[in-house]
Amino acid sequence: GNSVTQMEGPVTLSEExxxxxxxxxxxxxxxxxxxxxxxxxxxxxxxxxxxxxDDKGSNKGFEATYRKETTSFHLEKGSVQVSDSAxxxxxxxxxxxxxxALNFGKGTSLLVTP
Amino acid sequence: xxTIHQWPATLVQPVGSPLSLExxxxxxxxxxxYWYRQAAGRGxxxxxxxxxxxxxxxxxxxxxxxxxxxxxxxxxxxxxLLLSDSGFYLCAWSEDREQETxxxxxxxxxxxx
Numbered sequence: 271g272n273s274v275t276q277m278e279g280p281v282t283l284s285e286e287x288x289x290x291x292x293x294x295x296x297x298x299x300x301x302x303x304x305x306x307x308x309x310x311x312x313x314x315x316x317x318x319x320x321x322x323x324d325d326k327g328s329n330k331g332f333e334a335t336y337r338k339e340t341t342s343f344h345l346e347k348g349s350v351q352v353s354d355s356a357x358x359x360x361x362x363x364x365x366x367x368x369x370x371a372l373n374f375g376k377g378t379s380l381l382v383t384p
Numbered sequence: 385x386x387t388i389h390q391w392p393a394t395l396v397q398p399v400g401s402p403l404s405l406e407x408x409x410x411x412x413x414x415x416x417x418y419w420y421r422q423a424a425g426r427g428x429x430x431x432x433x434x435x436x437x438x439x440x441x442x443x444x445x446x447x448x449x450x451x452x453x454x455x456x457x458x459x460x461x462x463x464x465l466l467l468s469d470s471g472f473y474l475c476a477w478s479e480d481r482e483q484e485t486x487x488x489x490x491x492x493x494x495x496x497x
Contacts, residue, residue, distance in 0.1 A: 302484045302485075304485070306488075312490055312491070313390075313474055313488040313490045313491040314428075314476075314488040315488070316485065316487060316488075319485060321484075359427070359428070363484040370478070370484050371418070371433060371443065372428075372430070372486055374427045374428040375427060376426065376427040377427060
């Protein structure tokens with residue numbers, strides 16, 4: 271079945287450093303890809319998405335490009351802030367007997383220090 | 385705009401007790417609704433999915449059940465909680481016409497002792 275693999279954390283960066291969180295996927299067909307962010311004690315927020323190959327999703331300075339040739343959707347940000355500290359989840363859409371569902375990676379914890 | 389509510393925010397229950405978690409969505413009609421569980425140190429697992437009132441699909445066999453008595457209300461229940469039911473329960477919704485993008489509620493943290 272479809273699945274997502276994320277780099278394991280935690281990732282610790284200094285403020286204004288460059289961020290990359292790797293995500294690769296295995297899928298039949300062409301699923302949509304997503305990044306969600308979870309701040310401490312909260313639910314998940316949709317950060318960005320891409321629905322087809324070569325699409326670039328972007329939001330709040332984060333971006334990720336749907337790369338079919340490498341089956342990847344790496345999350346990047348040029349200059350992180352302390353407020354970006356959170357857990358980041360890569361996900362892909364999947365069709366089950368029930369309809370659409372999201373397959374999530376295990377999450378990558380990011381800590382940004384001043 | 386659409387909003388999604390979950391309650392309670394936190395719950396501590398003894399083993400063997402019943403459970404009822406509620407999720408409601410505002411600002412949309414006929415949403416698809418989902419229950420996920422996030423166990424400590426693990427990713428998210430889809431538990432239930434609903435495309436309409438009274439229509440529930442279960443993704444994994446378990447001690448839990450779900451119901452959708454109204455269009456924008458989704459309830460997660462158990463008759464007898466197990467220790468393994470502890471976790472963070474997230475409700476999500478999606479538009480019927482754009483099912484792939486899901487929006488999550490604030491979650492309920494359940495601790496079974």
